Amino acid sequence: MQAYISGRNVNLTFRPPNRGPVRALQNFDIDIGEGEFLSIVGPSGCGKSTFLNVLLGLIKPDSGDIRMDGKPLAGPGTDRAMVFQEFGLLPWRTVQANVELGLELKGMSSDTRREVSQPLIEMIGLSGFEGHFPHELSGGMKQRVGLARALATDPNVLLMDEPFAALDAQTRDLMQVELLRIWQTAKKTVLFVTHQIEEAIYLSDRVMVMTKRPGRAKKIFKIDLPRPRDYEMRVTPEFNELKLQIWNELKDEITV
Amino acid sequence: MTDIRALEADIAQAADSGAPGRSAWYRLEPAILGTASIAVLLVLWEVLPRLITMSAGTKLFFTTPTQIAGTLWRLFATGTIWTPLGVSASGFALGLGLSIVVGLPLGVLIGRSRTLNAMLDPFITAFNATPRLVFLPLLMLWFGLGLEMKIVIVFIGALFPILINTYEGVRNADKTLINVVRSFGASEWDVARLVVVPNAMPYIVAGLRLAIGRAVLGVVVAEFFGSESGLGVMMVQAAGRYQVDVVFSGLIVFAALSLAMTAMVQVLESRLSRWRPQRAGGE
Amino acid sequence: MSDEAIPRQSFTDKHRKVLLGGLAVAIFLAAWQAVFLVVPFNKLFVSKPDLIWDALVDLIVSGDLMRDLAISAVPFVYGFSAAVVVGVALGIVMGWRERVSYALDPIMTIFYASPLVALAPLVIVFFGVGVSGKAIIIFVLSVFPFIFNAQAGVRAVDRLLINVVRSMGGTERDLYLKVIVPSVLPYIVAGARIAVGRGLIGILVGEFFAASEGIGYAIARFGDLFALDRMFACIFAIMVIAVVLTEGIRWAERAAFPWRVGQ
Numbered sequence: 001m002q003a004y005i006s007g008r009n010v011n012l013t014f015r016p017p018n019r020g021p022v023r024a025l026q027n028f029d030i031d032i033g034e035g036e037f038l039s040i041v042g043p044s045g046c047g048k049s050t051f052l053n054v055l056l057g058l059i060k061p062d063s064g065d066i067r068m069d070g071k072p073l074a075g076p077g078t079d080r081a082m083v084f085q086e087f088g089l090l091p092w093r094t095v096q097a098n099v100e101l102g103l104e105l106k107g108m109s110s111d112t113r114r115e116v117s118q119p120l121i122e123m124i125g126l127s128g129f130e131g132h133f134p135h136e137l138s139g140g141m142k143q144r145v146g147l148a149r150a151l152a153t154d155p156n157v158l159l160m161d162e163p164f165a166a167l168d169a170q171t172r173d174l175m176q177v178e179l180l181r182i183w184q185t186a187k188k189t190v191l192f193v194t195h196q197i198e199e200a201i202y203l204s205d206r207v208m209v210m211t212k213r214p215g216r217a218k219k220i221f222k223i224d225l226p227r228p229r230d231y232e233m234r235v236t237p238e239f240n241e242l243k244l245q246i247w248n249e250l251k252d253e254i255t256v
Numbered sequence: 257m258t259d260i261r262a263l264e265a266d267i268a269q270a271a272d273s274g275a276p277g278r279s280a281w282y283r284l285e286p287a288i289l290g291t292a293s294i295a296v297l298l299v300l301w302e303v304l305p306r307l308i309t310m311s312a313g314t315k316l317f318f319t320t321p322t323q324i325a326g327t328l329w330r331l332f333a334t335g336t337i338w339t340p341l342g343v344s345a346s347g348f349a350l351g352l353g354l355s356i357v358v359g360l361p362l363g364v365l366i367g368r369s370r371t372l373n374a375m376l377d378p379f380i381t382a383f384n385a386t387p388r389l390v391f392l393p394l395l396m397l398w399f400g401l402g403l404e405m406k407i408v409i410v411f412i413g414a415l416f417p418i419l420i421n422t423y424e425g426v427r428n429a430d431k432t433l434i435n436v437v438r439s440f441g442a443s444e445w446d447v448a449r450l451v452v453v454p455n456a457m458p459y460i461v462a463g464l465r466l467a468i469g470r471a472v473l474g475v476v477v478a479e480f481f482g483s484e485s486g487l488g489v490m491m492v493q494a495a496g497r498y499q500v501d502v503v504f505s506g507l508i509v510f511a512a513l514s515l516a517m518t519a520m521v522q523v524l525e526s527r528l529s530r531w532r533p534q535r536a537g538g539e
Numbered sequence: 540m541s542d543e544a545i546p547r548q549s550f551t552d553k554h555r556k557v558l559l560g561g562l563a564v565a566i567f568l569a570a571w572q573a574v575f576l577v578v579p580f581n582k583l584f585v586s587k588p589d590l591i592w593d594a595l596v597d598l599i600v601s602g603d604l605m606r607d608l609a610i611s612a613v614p615f616v617y618g619f620s621a622a623v624v625v626g627v628a629l630g631i632v633m634g635w636r637e638r639v640s641y642a643l644d645p646i647m648t649i650f651y652a653s654p655l656v657a658l659a660p661l662v663i664v665f666f667g668v669g670v671s672g673k674a675i676i677i678f679v680l681s682v683f684p685f686i687f688n689a690q691a692g693v694r695a696v697d698r699l700l701i702n703v704v705r706s707m708g709g710t711e712r713d714l715y716l717k718v719i720v721p722s723v724l725p726y727i728v729a730g731a732r733i734a735v736g737r738g739l740i741g742i743l744v745g746e747f748f749a750a751s752e753g754i755g756y757a758i759a760r761f762g763d764l765f766a767l768d769r770m771f772a773c774i775f776a777i778m779v780i781a782v783v784l785t786e787g788i789r790w791a792e793r794a795a796f797p798w799r800v801g802q
Contacts, residue, residue: 017370053435057439058439075441076439076440076441082436084432084435086432090436090437090450090454091531091532092454092455092457093531101436101450102440105437105442105446106440106441133530133531135531153440
């Protein structure tokens with residue numbers, strides 16, 4: 001498999017003011033294939049979200065080589081888009097204006113923006129809510145908007161930072177199904193950070209377990225469950241076997 | 257905890273709109289009680305001085321609502337109030353305008369720059385804690401008794417609420433939202449336009465509301481102690497001549513000025529905060 | 540937290556804010572002093588830090604400053620205490636009884652919106668320039684923050700917490716001591732912080748008007764006498780008092796209500 005995104009020896013230390021430096025990533029290696037769905041699980045604060053921000057181009061690592069499609073990464077770009085944990089919707093913008101944010105920043109005219117946003121809003125099932133403000137939506141609806149906004153600029157890579165962590169369990173299950181549906185039709189490369197092992201297995205082609213801070217890749221599991229996946233798959237012995245294996249890797253890294 | 261309270265509010269709201277029979281009284285009760293208490297107060301004020309016998313000297317200090325209303329009417333009908341009102345209003349408007357022009361950009365600057373914030377903090381803390389009135393004798397010396405002095409005292413009074421609220425609003429800009437726009441390749445200017453300023457807007461408006469009160473106060477004290485004309489001067493002179501009704505008329509005009517301005521800001525506020533679940537406070 | 544967090548930090552890093560602030564004040568004072576090397580100095584129009592310092596020392600040594608402050612403090616204490624008692628009582632009733640707040644809210648809003656300072660001439664003419672006139676002005680100005688904050692505090696008492704204490708068999712007394720007072724008190728103290736500033740305005744207004752003693756009178760008189768160094772010294776004294784009072788209350792708030800971090 002040819003790596004679409006590759007990171008080699010990535011090091012990053014935070015130097016917050018008024019506190020000591022914190023080493024977030026140390027000799028971090030990763031390879032992601034084109035169109036692959038890769039999940040990262042790891043203990044809180046292990047640097048997994050930090051790495052997403054590095055890929056997004058918001059944080060520059062201290063050292064290391066990160067390439068995408070063979071080219072070194074330089075700053076934010078519309079070939080990548082992030083779905084944020086707390087949704088990250090601008091509260092003073094309507095659903096439609098939020099979905100169109102990236103297009104607007106690209107300098108697209110409002111008519112063209114509408115041609116893009118309309119089908120997306122339809123796809124996420126929010127037709128009729130275009131003029132609503134985020135505070136008028138439920139958590140699940142908000143994250144649909146977040147997803148539509150990320151898809152609007154038609155990126156090759158979707159970065160998802162615990163996108164469903166703020167949702168209740170049932171909404172979460174529904175959103176997972178929906179995400180798989182969108183991923184299968186849109187053919188994006190997805191890097192998905194989560195705390196939930198079950199979610200990672202259910203969605204992914206591969207699951208990476210990270211060590212505690214400073215984060216490194218500890219082990220990568222290949223998920224050979226057939227696609228399309230359905231909900232019942234979660235109660236099969238294979239699924240539970242994987243869950244146990246990943247948990248065994250992960251539990252040593254967790255300190256309470 | 258918050259969720260439960262929000263839920264309770266929802267239920268209360270639902271109950272409010274769902275029971276048409278009882279809701280009329282529920283909706284009107286605050287208005288009825290509020291108006292009634294004001295009415296009672298006015299009636300007592302009107303009647304009591306007539307029932308209680310007072311010495312002529314004490315009587316000088318009392319007036320009644322009808323008397324005040326009559327005086328107010330006379331002041332406007334004869335047009336005698338317009339000149340002093342104009343003088344006071346221009347001091348108010350120019351001082352407040354200047355404080356906005358200075359306070360907004362300065363607030364944004366110290367909200368975005370840690371260094372500038374650290375350097376200006378001692379001055380802002382000291383001046384904000386100190387009643388700006390202490391500078392009045394000094395300002396009278398420097399600027400005389402005219403409009404300039406009034407503008408300056410209004411300015412230093414109204415500046416800090418605007419400055420501090422702008423700063424708070426800018427500093428509280430959500431890091432995630434800034435990251436969101438940056439991830440789409442936004443420039444610093446885009447970040448300010450799309451996130452920082454909209455986020456600071458409710459704070460700024462709240463600051464503006466406070467500033468209006470301070471500005472009116474500034475006009476009043478400036479005119480009490482060191483001015484040649486204006487509504488406050490009219491009031492002090494009236495107090496010296498025991499024209500209590502004129503003093504109260506002046507007070508009412510000042511109160512009306514600040515209430516009208518506050519109402520305008522509230523309209524602005526509700527227009528600007530359609531996106532908010534409820535109004536934000538914050539001093 | 541973790542062994543990766545290296546706690547070593549330079550002194551300048553840790554105290555950056557304080558150092559920068561101190562530096563800015565020093566630069567300001569130095570510039571103020573130095574500007575008169577270039578600009579001609581007119582003693583009747585401006586002053587400079589060294590002269591102000593001398594005047595301040597002078598006023599302190601002679602006891603004049605202390606006497607004026609002590610005279611001003613008396614009406615302040617009376618007016619402010621009355622504001623605490625009346626304001627908190629009224630605020631709590633308004634917060635507790637919805638009907639009372641319906642009845643009084645509009646009146647309070649009107650009073651609060653009116654520049655009540657404007658009644659100062661009347662109060663002074665009626666009550667004279669002594670303690671009572673000043674105390675009344677101070678009371679009128681500083682009572683509203685207590686009313687509004689006590690009301691808001693009572694309204695903000697979390698009903699869930701009341702139910703928690705009740706469900707554990709708490710009595711009415713427990714309810715007050717364990718839930719209501721701890722919830723309301725921070726609001727009242729925060730109100731006190733605002734009220735202090737307004738009370739100081741009350742002193743100055745009262746004493747600027749017509750007084751023969753007190754700190755406000757001293758500032759006005761030194762102004763009339765063109766004794767700018769002494770006037771600045773008095774202004775500085777008021778600034779120090781104002782900062783000590785408000786920041787002191789802020790500090791007490793943080794010390795007494797540590798659970799209310801970040802507002």
